[in-house]
Amino acid sequence: MARLTALAGAFAALTAASAQAEPIEFFQLDATPYDESVPAPEDVLGFGVGDRPVRHDQMVAYLTQLAEISDRITVETIGYSHEGRPILFFTVTSPENHARIEEIREAHLASLAPGAEADPDAPAVIWLNYGVHGAESAGMDAAIPTLYHYAAAEGLEVEADLRESVILITAIFNPDGHSRRVNHVETYGATVPVTDPDHEQHNLWTTARTNHYWFDLNRQWLLQTQPESQAWLTQWHRWKPMVSADFHEMGTESTFYFHPGEPRRRNPLIPEQARELTQGIARHHIAFLDSEARLYTSEEGFDNFYVGKGSTYPQVNGSLGILFEIGAARGGLIESERGLVSHADNVRTHFRTSLTTVSGALAQHREIADYQREFFANSLQAGRNDADRAFVFSAEGDPVRAGLFVDLLERHDIRVNALARDVTVDGRTWRAGEAYVVELAQPQYTMIRSMFDRITEFEENIFYDVSGWTLPLAYDLDYAAVGRGFSAAILGDEVTAEPVVQPAPPVSSYGYVLRWSDYYAPRALYRLLDADIRVRVATEPATISTSEGRIDFGPGSVFVPLVGQDTGRDAIHAMVRDIAAEDGVAVYAVTSGSTASGTPDIGDSSGFRAVERPEVLVLIEDGLATYDAGEVWHQLDHRMHIPVTLRRKNDLSGLDWSRYTHMVIVGGGNTALPSSARERVEQWVREDGGVIIATRQAARMAERTFFDVEDEEEEDASDEPLARRNYSAMPVDDAEHVIGGAIFAGDLDTSHPIGFGYTDRFIPLHRNTTLTLARPDDDPFAVVVEYPEDPLLSGYASQRRLDEITGTPAVVARRLGRGSVILFADNPNFRATFRGSEKMFMNAIFFGNLIDRPRGDYQ
Missing domain, CATH: 3.30.70 (Alpha-Beta Plaits)
Structure with a gap:
């Protein structure tokens, strides 16, 4: 009896948990018959869309089954996420089109060539992508009813749509973030749905939004540093679709948004005609939304300026990019000022506007095809005419x-x-x-x-x-x-991109030298140190005798002696040979320890100094910017193969401080170290020789914490009251003195250890903060990089901000007891794309304790 009671209780709980589930009829179109032999989502998943999160493996299994059953759908795996999850790419069209799909693709690309004739019978190529942000559940799950619809819907209308189009669907752009969201929602799920917005189940924004290394993949269309974006962009250019739809979620209190965007925030490289054609498609969304009296907005708020987003990138590549945003239901069902917002209803809205995207594109098929051909023809002609x-x-x-x-x-x-x-x-x-x-x-x-x-x-x-x-x-x-x-x-x-393979150095009887200017030199150096091979690093230029003659090497060059090693000479040669082949680092066989006159001999203890293997602690969360921390993690772990320890900023008790050589603190809204840890961290730097690397707001925090630098008070420009301004001008006026993610010039001291490996003093820096670092008044050598006159290279910054920044330090490196504190006003690892400033960060990792303190009187 007890067992029957328990089972009854479990059934009641399941029934309650499924109260928000919607049967497939909720998503099906009225008056459209559906093939009952095609399994609905609940037939395979065991629950309806909106009941609970659909795990990645469940979605893969169900959608793959649809492709196996339907002669309208094919599927292929186009890549894998960092965590090894497949990224699925679906081609949806009529069976007749599938039979000649490669011919259709090649003909479409050929039609974009200059002077090509339009084929009036060619199908429209339409791209739908779902799930670039892992926290935005409706943007992912909408792929389920969309693919089900095209597999099961019957009738002349859907058959005509499939005959007249090739629909390309990437079901989950961000499998790792998607899986993180599912885990979070299930962890805090309840028998009875909790609609309170403060419930932890609804708190899943940044960490679920991003991929494994905490990258926002919707910024990756341009930058292409992550495997997910590399996979989908390859397919995008294989097809060059006419229309690209991008489905997202936004704040719960928002309604529903679709492009075209704010007209004044259009990238000037995007033709105005693209906006007009997008408005034509928008009329189809409006017809559906009006039919159900739904709230929506368009042409407001969202810009089309940064070309690296999923809705803007297509527009500078001849396509119509369309952004969709819907007020998020977060954990599944949540309260808002406009009533309860449900995940199932959001999925349905994205599904239905997927269909209106197709119908809107087909209604203007010829006009869009002509526009795309003209776009590339005009681009080619503009290139020919460009001075x-x-x-x-x-x-x-x-x-x-x-x-x-x-x-x-x-x-x-x-x-x-x-x-x-x-x-x-x-x-x-x-x-x-x-x-x-x-x-x-x-x-x-x-x-x-x-x-x-x-x-x-x-x-x-x-x-x-x-x-x-x-x-x-x-x-x-x-x-x-x-x-x-x-x-x-x-x-x-x-040319095409090929891995750089340097020639293997001949066997040396004295040692080997590695060029530090090569991008993966830090990876090579860590490989040597991790194998317990002793190395010495040049602190100034040296002309070294090699098997290829005398060669000039810059500061940072790595010398691997043969004497004094616990590793045999054959093993050392094998390792430097692998470094040349696998890391693309130039390695030379040294023939003598005597260098050219005027440069230090290799045995000079100041000209060549020993470095130790770094043990890096990266602080995360508790007010630190997740994106910034992820970029550090990606740079060290994924690119340079240097293991890092990730630790919450406010949980530093119990650490074995003797283990770590470096601590990285990134910017954020609250960078202050907990009071209980400040004294221990300073002791670790002063007495144990630890190195702190701090970026953006954390750099200012480190100035105040370790060097007693006070914040500069804002000076009032005038004692007069502020002039009256119109309230409607607030958005523009508020932004007047922001720095809009711009690129600034820096003057780099290449003789400084943080400047090793650079060939000139000019260094571009990404900057998106207004903060400035103080110039140390007790060390004239501490400013590694300074902003010169007229530092703005690309992007927006007001003249006031330029005046404030000009002449201030961009990078400061100071000794603190036996250790060092290295401050970056900017983020040197921004989006894993600023490969120039990344080297300064890696120099801070390896050479932070090579910095000498001044001894003279410079007052």
Whole structure:
């Protein structure tokens, strides 16, 4: 009897938990028959959409089963997330189109070539992507009723839609964030749905929004540093769809939004006609939403400026990008001022506007096809007419960094050529064999301009995201526009990105030296240190005798002696050979410890100093920016293969401080260390020789905490009352003195350990804060990087902010007892894309304790 009672209780609990579930009829279209042999979601999942989160493996299984059953759907795995989850790509069209799908794809791409004739019978290519943000549940789960509909719906209308279109669906853009959200919702789930917005089940924004390394994948369309985005962008360019729809969630109190966006916040590279055609599609959304008396908005709030978002990137690539945002139900059912918001209803809205996207695109099929052809034809012609003609670029001493940029351009379908012969631009000579050329006369001209241009003037200074993304600056490349000096003769073979493999050094009887300017040199150095191989690092330039003759090496160059090692010579040679092949680092066999006159011999204890293996502690959460911390984690762990310990900022008790050599503190809203830990952290630096690396707001915190630097008080410009302003102008006026994610120039001391490996003093820096660092009054050598006059390179900053920043430190490195504190006013690892400033961060990791304190009287 007790067992029957328990089972009855469990059944009652299940019934209560399923109260919000919606049967498939909730999603089906009225008057549309559905094939009952196609399983509905609840037939396979065991619950209806909206009942509970659908795990990634469940979604994969169900949607894959639909593809196996239906002759309208095919599926392929196009990549894997960091955590190894598959990313599924579905092609939805009529069986007849499937039989010649590759022919359709190739014909569509051919139709975009200059002078190509339009095929009036060619199907429209439409892209629907779901789930780029893991916390936005409706944007993911909408793929379920959408694919079910196209598998099961019957009748002339759906058959015509499938015959006239090829619908491309990426079901889950962000499997790892999706899985994190599901775990959170289930962890705090209850038998009775809790609608209180303060319930922990509804608190799942940032950590579930991002991927494994806490990257916002909706910023990855342009930057392409994560495997998820690399997978989907490859498919996007394989097809170049006419329309791209991007489904999201926003704050619960919001209603429903769809593009076109705010008209004044349109990237000037996007044609006005794109907006007009998007308005035509929007009328189909409006017809559906009005039919159900739903609340919605359009043309407000959201911009189309940053080209790296899922709804803007298509618009600078010949497509119509459409953003959808709906007020989130968070855990599933939540209270709002407009009533209860349910996950199932949000999924239904996204599903129905997926269908109206298709119907709206088909209603303007010919106009959109003509627009897309004209876009690429106009782009090509603009490239031919552009006075610049081409861009040339190189990365002196770092072929890997140049190759990474080639790979980025290739991912955006931009043709890159080797430089066939030397060319001189503005007094600088670019060498064949070292530099690359991007000709502007190609269909991707608009995309090239969006990546290479430096824009510093804007119609309006309100930005949802960064305002400057000049990517050659982010990669710290030397680059220039080639105008009158251009001729076809400078174009060498078209190049594709290949891993850089350096030649293996011959066996040495003395030791080996590694060039520090190579991008993966920090990974190579850690590999050596982790194998307990002793190394010495050059602190100044040295001319070293090698098997290839005397070669000039810069500060930071790594010398691996053969003497005094516990590892055999054969094993050391095998390791440096692997470093050359796998890390792309140039390695040379040293023939003598005697260097050229005027440079330190290798045995000089000040000219070559020992470094130890870093043990890095990265603080997270408790007010620290998750994105910033994720970028540090990604840079150290994923790229440089350096293990890191992640620890909550407010939970530092019980640590074995003797284990760690470095602590990284990123910016955020609350960077203050807990009072219980401050004294111990300072002791760790002063007495144990620890190194603190602090960025953005944390840099200011470290100044105050460890060097008694006081905040500068804002000075009133005048004693007069503030002038009256119109309330309607507040959004624009508030943004007047922001720094809209811009790129600034820095003057870098390349002789400083934090500047090792750089070949010139110019360093581009990403900046999105207004804070400034103080100039140390007791150490004239502590400022590693300073903002020069006129520092703005690309993006928005008001003249007031430029005046405040000019001449202030961008990077400060100071000794504190036996340790060091290294402060970055900016984020050197911003979105894993500023590959130039990343090296300074890695130098702080390896060379932070090579910094000497001044001994002289400099007053």
